Structures are given as C-alpha cells and as structure tokens.
Amino acid sequence: MKVAVMGYGTVGSGVVEVIETHEKSIKNRTAGEMLEVSHILDLRDFPDDPHADLFTKDFNDILNDPETKVVAETMGGVNPAFDFTMKLLEAGKSVVTSNKELVAQKGLELLKAAEKHGVNYLFEASVGGGIPIIRPMAQCLAANNIEGVAGILNGTTNFILTKMIEDGMTFEDALKLAQDNGYAEKDPTADIEGFDACRKVCILASLAFGKHVYPNQVRAEGITKITLEDVEYISSAHGVIKLLGQIKKIDDDKITAFVSPAVVFHGSQLASVNGVFNAILVRGDAVGDVCFYGAGAGKLPTASAVVADMVDCAVHVNRRKNFGWGPGSEDYVVDEKSALEMPFYVRAKATESEAVALFHNVKFLTRTGQPSDEVAFITDSMTENALDKKLAGVNVINKIKVTNY
C-alpha cells in the first residue's frame, strides 16, 4: 500500500526509516502487505537524502494520488496541517499524526470529517511518544468508568526536574544541559511553561470523558518557580516534584483538567519516572490504577507509534476505528481551584506557630541551612481557593499541589 509523509523533520524522517527497516514486522501485521512511501512533502531541500525522488513541495501531489491511501502528518502546528489533513480526509484518505497541537485544537472537526468520509484519523503518537496509550485507554474505557488520569507528559521538564532532584543542579543549569543535549529547544517556553503538556492533557481528557477539551480550558503552570530549596524540603517528606497533567471527573457533566508542578510521594509509580521518560496513569473503577511508561519523545520512539497507526489504517481500509469524542462546552471544564480538595506544600516567610495557627494540622518539612524565619509544611486536604484565603496575609515563597496518584 502506498503511503505519504508530510513533514520531514525529526519524526517524519524517523517514520520513513522505521517503514524501511521494519518490513518484516509490518508485513506480519498487514498479512503480507508492505507500506511503500510514495511522497514526502517538505518545503525544504534535502539534496543528499537517498529519497530524493520522493520529495515534493506540492501538497496536491499527495492529495491527487489515488493510490496513496494513508498519510502521516508530522509537520506540527495548526496551519497548514489542519487544512491539509481536512482535504485528505475529505478525499477518502486516512491520516495519522504526531501533531498534538492540531489534535488538541482541531481534533473534533477532524474526527468528525474522518467519520463522515469513512476513513480513520489516528493520533497515538500525539501523547507519550512511543508509549501505547490512546488504544489501551480506549480499551480500558470499554469496561471501566475512568475516574482520573495523571501523567508526566513532557520529557524536557522531567529531565530538568530529575537533574535538580538527583544531582542538585539549579533550574537554569539543568535547562542549559537539556538544551545542550537536544532535549530542549532554544526557546524552551512551550516545555517549561507547561503548554506542551497542556495539549496532551486536552487529548487525554477528550478521549477519557468523550467531550473535546481545548487548551484554553486547561490552566498550565510550568516549573520555572521550582527551586532547589523546594526540592530539598519535599525530599525530606519522601516526595519528588513532577510536572503533572491531571484530569479528574467531577460528575457526569464536569471535569477538571490542569497542568502544574505536583508533589508525588515515593511509592507512586509516577515518582520513579526519571529523565526524559513519560508515564501516564489511568484510574478506572474496575481496573484500579494502570500505568504506561516509556520514551515520551525522540525520533524512533515517536515514529514507531506513527507507523503502528499507519499499519492499523492499512489493515482497516474501508473500516472505521471507533476512537473519538463529541463536542465540549465552555463550562464543561471547571476550575480545579474551587472543585478539588487536596493537600498543599507551602513554603513561606513565617514561623511554625503562625503556620499552626492558620492550618491547625500541618506536617513540617526541613532542609539544610533553613533560615529561622522560613517554614515549609504540607497541609491537610482543602481547595486551593481555601488555601489562598488562609495565606492571604502571609509572605508565601512557593506553594505546590500534592497529588493523590
């Protein structure tokens, strides 16, 4: 079967490589049919690439090729990826993607178009890189009411936090190291401010609870305010700080979904996820907690998920996979600050007796070189709004959510 690849960057070139190097495993899944790359769309020139004869700068070459039935979109960004994908689906071609931004912003419209035209729009690679999560979650969904999802969804920030926790590096030094290693972009904003994780939360939330959640409905707080002092305090309580995307069902018509640093205690499967790895924990009423771990990014891991989706499309030509969701609404995602109760880590310029006076029951934390006018503690469970009210007159240095995953 002829397939095309749009976008020959890290993931796209990996897709071509995986297709070429995994003929046997692909044929095992397709009952003998090979995927054959007919076109590679990219505006750049790759004069030394062995696939020179496959390159095109004209999208219509793919759109108008009746033999090309499956297309991998690995361009990233909403435009022109949305326009291209829509035209391909309308032309009766299946599309698979690693483009989390597009799925988070436009997934609903693209899934509806795929349904209307009897083709598939698959996006396993858009969350967790090579980790199988979209299908397993859809599978869990068949016999579970999902109660919540929590994930370490961004490898760059997890690498930085791991270096801070394990090697005592400052945030700035760890970010520099991530950039030197190619784990972080020159402009790291999307990673360190939590925007990348936010898009993945949207996709997981949409899938888990059946209604589209958009990035502007999900508060994203990054890791730039985390200091080594916070790391050390939390370590004294046998915990680590992770950037978590969390989704929780409130009732049949409401969820919360947010990205923030969170205290995870040792014993949680999420606490031992280190370096650039990702993990997604799904909590179902029948199955309990299941957790999926692996490389959340990278050329070949992500490409292998894209190619697995292409194989699935090849096997399911003229048959629909039943993944998707319906429309969301503005008031569907409620503010976790009022809807959720949880403990909080608080670090402040204050005394222990002031902390006790405000919160009654707290667990104090310690660090080396702790100034006499600084206090750090973990509160009982409460809403963040209630916490903020109590802290109104206090000189707070940092506060971090404590997760129950």
Add this chain to the structure above:
Amino acid sequence: MKVAVMGYGTVGSGVVEVIETHEKSIKNRTAGEMLEVSHILDLRDFPDDPHADLFTKDFNDILNDPETKVVAETMGGVNPAFDFTMKLLEAGKSVVTSNKELVAQKGLELLKAAEKHGVNYLFEASVGGGIPIIRPMAQCLAANNIEGVAGILNGTTNFILTKMIEDGMTFEDALKLAQDNGYAEKDPTADIEGFDACRKVCILASLAFGKHVYPNQVRAEGITKITLEDVEYISSAHGVIKLLGQIKKIDDDKITAFVSPAVVFHGSQLASVNGVFNAILVRGDAVGDVCFYGAGAGKLPTASAVVADMVDCAVHVNRRKNFGWGPGSEDYVVDEKSALEMPFYVRAKATESEAVALFHNVKFLTRTGQPSDEVAFITDSMTENALDKKLAGVNVINKIKVTNY
C-alpha cells in the same frame, strides 16, 4: 448482543458484575449495543444469586443458542475448557478468556480454529489481569523488532517478596499473610514455584515472537529459596529481588524464556512494582523500553479485561482481529544457562580472597551479622554454565540472576 459466561468463580462473577454496572461505557464502544448475559454455565448451585434464571449446568444450552455470539471462558484449567472453547469456535462463536493455562497449552490450536471459522479468540485477561498488555504489545510489534520482554507476572510472589524486602518478614510469615489476605491459595505451589508466571511467559513469548512456546519449554524457578539474608545483601547494592519472567530473542529462529528470581536495581521501572501489582516491560528496537503496570489479578480488574475483549468481539462480529502466532518447535527455545550472559549474585561459605581468586572482578555485598566465613558478591557478566563451573568446588548458599531490565 447476547453473551454467555462459563465458570462463575471470582472472575466469572466479576464479568457479570462489570457488564451490569458499565452499561454506559460499553454502549459508548459498541455504538449503543448492550451486552446481555444469556447463560451462566457452572456445575455448582448459587441459590441466592440474583441471576438464578441464567444458570445452566449443560454446556449445550450455550452451544446451541444461535443468538449467543460471544462467550467468556473463565473456568480455568485445560479440561473441559479446551473442549468447550473448540466447540464454540467451530460453531462460529467468539470466545474470550482469562484462562492462562489453556492459552499456554492450547492457544495455537484455538487460534487456528478461530481463524478457520472467522471468529475471534481473545485473551487479554490471561496475562497481567486488568493491565492492557496483549493489544499494546501487538501494536508495538507493528513497527518494532522486539528484543526482549521482562515481567513481574505473579502478584502473590510479588506480595511475599515485598513483605520480605520492606518489612523484614520471613518467607514463611509472608506466605501465611498472603494466604490470610486471600492473595495465595491454600496450596500455593503454582504461585511460589513460578508455574503461574511460566504460563504467562509462554503467552507473551508466543505473541512477541510469533511461535508457540509451551510451558515445558520454559524453566520455572520459584522464590522458596530466597532468604532475608539474600534480601539484605542485595539491598546493600541498591537492588531488590523480584520473580521475573524473561524472554529474549537470540536470533531469528531462537529465543530464551525462563522464570526465576532476579536482582533488579533501583532505577528500573520493575524495581518499584510492589505488593500484588504486576508490570511488563517490552524492549523494542525503535520504541526502546515501554512498561505496563497495574493490578495483575483480582475480581474486577481481571473481569474488566474480559469484558473489554467481549466488547471487542461484539464490535468485530464477522471481522477478525489479527492476533496470534504459528507453530513452535522443540529446539526453538534454547537453554538460557548456555545462551545468555549476565551478572550473578552469589552467596557462599567462602572468603573474599577465594571469591577474587575464582572471579577476579567482583562487587562484594554486606549484611548485618555477616559471619566471617560467608561472602556475597555480584560477578561480571557470564553464562550460568560458566558460573556453575567456577563454583564447582564452592559451598554455595544461593545464587540469583541479575537482570538488565
């Protein structure tokens, strides 16, 4: 769609419960069709059960009901489950199962029969309870050459080892506690001797590498020889002892597959899997390591996997899922003792200088109250046969494989 359940034990009764309590999530996956239990086959009487009118002791009631298209086999054991399953497949009904013994012993014949009759034989619940592993692995396979698989596949032994490691309980006390908690049978042999894990290794190996592996081809060593002294020595090297099923590709025509205690170092995703939980790590050439974690047994987790398979059959009536494998052969699984090199933990009545004389480069371990004539160490990588040759004249107390997962 009408479905039947054969075997109303823990899992079977859980299947009926999950079907009844998850109408909405099931309908979401089946485009609105409900699963309706038509028959429950069990030789026992359940006079107080609310499903009294559904019980039958006659298998033919299910076989001859043209409306019942999908059957869950949760009886366990090879007979009569094999005979019943074969007859159902031949009659054009899909069968799903949690019966690892049957899949490990007779999976090939049943998969072939399903293929021949255009129906499905699915077995997600046979490995890892509620953890989605069979489909995700099949999915990874599409774009990866699997290099190896390692899993904590038995919750009972993992519970016992966790109690030994974390609470310093003896093996005997921990086994007793497992029995008191209902995690271990009165006759715990199948768990503690590794036979249960062995069957799951057979299923995973058959799926990962495409040829049926039978239980008699997989060496199973249990945990009965593990002592608190071993636990403490290995703890001093930042490791834990886990009962692992391991499968490794040797070349295109050979694998190794075995169950044994293994030293897992902290930092591995398998090291933090505690209590009755299971985890399966799959190593692919493109995706790297992916790991799946969750409840490996229990009524509702396992039942949720069975029901998810039933839903999949209901969605795929008259369509085949492409899971399966071909025939194996006697010499396909080779002895890991000669085929694999790895480090070993050795504990012996000997001196450090004797250990160095035999192995040159070793890492010595320590424990409190270590007798002066006892030594424990970790060797360099070598085959177990080479190790045993070196240890021929030594008074060995215990030796344990060290895993590279």
